[in-house]
Amino acid sequence: MEVPILKQGHYLIASIQSALTDADLSQLREALIERVGKYRSRGVIVDVTALDVMDSFAVRTLRDIAHMARLRGAETVIVGIQPEVAFAMVQLGLTLKGVSTALDLEEGLAFLDRQARERSERVQGRNPRG
Amino acid sequence: MAAKGKDSPAPAQLDPQATLESTAMLLRELVAHLRQNRTQLREEWARRITRAQLLTAMTEEEIFAEATSVYDNYVEALETGTFEALQAYARNLSERIIPRGVETHEVVGIVLLLRDVLARSLFGKYHEGFVQERERIIRQQQEAIRELSTPVLQVRERLLILPIIGVIDPQRARQLTEQLLRAIRTNRAKVVVIDITGVAAMDSNVANHLVQTVEASRLLGATVIVTGLSPEIAQTLVTIGVDLSEMATVGDLQGGIEEAERLLGYKVLPLEEVTPKA
Numbered sequence: 001m002e003v004p005i006l007k008q009g010h011y012l013i014a015s016i017q018s019a020l021t022d023a024d025l026s027q028l029r030e031a032l033i034e035r036v037g038k039y040r041s042r043g044v045i046v047d048v049t050a051l052d053v054m055d056s057f058a059v060r061t062l063r064d065i066a067h068m069a070r071l072r073g074a075e076t077v078i079v080g081i082q083p084e085v086a087f088a089m090v091q092l093g094l095t096l097k098g099v100s101t102a103l104d105l106e107e108g109l110a111f112l113d114r115q116a117r118e119r120s121e122r123v124q125g126r127n128p129r130g
Numbered sequence: 131m132a133a134k135g136k137d138s139p140a141p142a143q144l145d146p147q148a149t150l151e152s153t154a155m156l157l158r159e160l161v162a163h164l165r166q167n168r169t170q171l172r173e174e175w176a177r178r179i180t181r182a183q184l185l186t187a188m189t190e191e192e193i194f195a196e197a198t199s200v201y202d203n204y205v206e207a208l209e210t211g212t213f214e215a216l217q218a219y220a221r222n223l224s225e226r227i228i229p230r231g232v233e234t235h236e237v238v239g240i241v242l243l244l245r246d247v248l249a250r251s252l253f254g255k256y257h258e259g260f261v262q263e264r265e266r267i268i269r270q271q272q273e274a275i276r277e278l279s280t281p282v283l284q285v286r287e288r289l290l291i292l293p294i295i296g297v298i299d300p301q302r303a304r305q306l307t308e309q310l311l312r313a314i315r316t317n318r319a320k321v322v323v324i325d326i327t328g329v330a331a332m333d334s335n336v337a338n339h340l341v342q343t344v345e346a347s348r349l350l351g352a353t354v355i356v357t358g359l360s361p362e363i364a365q366t367l368v369t370i371g372v373d374l375s376e377m378a379t380v381g382d383l384q385g386g387i388e389e390a391e392r393l394l395g396y397k398v399l400p401l402e403e404v405t406p407k408a
Contacts, residue, residue: 079351083311086349090342095349102351103318111351 003028005035011043011112012036012074013105017050025061032065036072043112044069047105049080059094066099075115077101079108161209163255164201164248171247172201178243184236188227196223200244280306282313288320289390290352291383295328303339307346314352321390322347325383327358337372344377353393354378357386 001024006013012035014028032044046062048054066076077100081089089095102108164171176194179185185193199219207216224237280302283291292310314322324343329336344354355378359367367374380386391398 078349081349083308083315083346083350086311086346087307089349090346095345101349103315103320104351107318107320107351 003031005031007035007039007041008109010041010116011045011109012039012041013045013047015047015050019051019053020058022057025058029061029065029068033068033072036069036074041074042116044074044076045105045108045112046076046078047080047108048078048085049082049104052082052085054081054085054089054094056092056094059089059096063096063099066096075100075112077108077111080104157208160252161205163252164205164208167251168201168205171251172198175201175240175244175247178247179240182239182243184239184243185227185232187230187232196227197240199223204244280309282309284313284317284319285387286391286394286396288318288394289387290314290317290319290322291325291387292322293325293328293383296330298329298332298336298339300335300339303336303343307339307343310343311346311350314347314350319352321393322352322354323383323386323390324354324356325358325386326356326363327360327383329363332363332366334370334372337367337370337374341372341374341377353390355380355386355389357381357383 001018001020003014003016003020003024005028006015012032014032016028020028032046035041036044044065046065048062051058062078066078069076078096079102081101100111102111172194176190176197179193179197180190188196200223203216203219207213280292280294283293285291290310290313292306294306298306310322310324313319324340326332326340332340340356344356347354357380359379378389380389388398
């Protein structure tokens with residue numbers, strides 16, 4: 001099943017609706033990375049609320065998406081990881097190191113907005129935290 | 131009849147409402163038990179009488195015959211709740227044996243022996259249930275203690291506190307993590323302060339559980355601040371080489387809450403400082 005990718009302002013939102021095969025995941029990765037360039041997006045949100053299982057391949061693909069998107073100039077946030085999934089992932093040592101996460105879509109958008117603000121402040125050289 | 135008085139208190143400690151019914155039920159159960167083990171209990175009683183050197187004026191066969199009658203009369207009295215037959219039999223027995231030189235203390239002695247035999251038999255019957263019940267209660271209490279000792283509290287919008295007190299075993303650590311993750315979701319928490327002031331000791335297992343909890347919370351988008359590491363725990367963790375670099379740690383709970391408020395964008399000021407500006 002193909003994952004729909006929505007464009008929302010500067011951000012891309014991919015909302016996973018059902019369990020995905022490895023091929024679907026790879027396809028999602030290709031599509032997202034391609035579209036980051038196409039739409040000049042600054043942020044990517046992957047919503048995994050509907051997933052109640054996440055295997056090592058899924059986690060690795062999400063991590064790859066985040067790293068690849070960063071290389072293409074977009075920040076990635078994974079949102080909506082279920083408590084049980086989070087627990088299982090940590091037990092299996094799949095901790096998504098270096099990838100931002102947020103509770104849900106709303107939080108993810110707020111996070112990306114904050115990041116963009118901080119970046120522009122840094123660029124203008126008046127970042128209060130110096 | 132002394133035996134009867136001794137056997138009945140057991141049902142009396144039950145719930146007062148159901149006492150009447152359950153007494154009747156227990157009495158039926160008791161009678162059934164006594165009927166079923168009639169031969170064995172009777173023989174045991176007679177053996178104990180002989181061993182205690184009571185009723186020396188009578189032969190062993192006589193003792194056994196009388197024991198049988200007493201036993202049957204006793205069970206019948208228990209079942210019917212009427213004592214006339216037993217009383218009549220007791221009178222008849224006294225008339226027969228007192229002339230043969232049987233002393234009062236001997237009669238008391240054999241009645242006490244019957245009580246002892248019956249009580250032991252009943253304990254044997256209910257022993258298993260007793261042990262099971264005790265274990266059930268202990269399990270229940272352990273559950274309750276666990277539930278009580280891991281509250282997840284919301285102090286401010288989007289800020290949770292998890293005070294951990296006592297010993298953390300793998301099972302409790304797991305339950306703790308699950309509870310915390312669920313609370314993060316329902317309260318939409320952004321920052322969690324885990325206070326471990328009340329944790330006396332920590333080994334690598336517990337430390338790893340803590341690291342896992344922090345990681346899992348991060349996956350839900352919440353930042354975890356650990357507070358209240360005692361000097362001993364800090365030393366232990368450094369000595370056994372647990373990697374806590376991923377964890378934000380603050381000295382005490384107050385510091386942890388202040389740090390959390392900073393992350394959430396709160397600023398707590400005394401009223402005097404706020405009002406002039408307003």
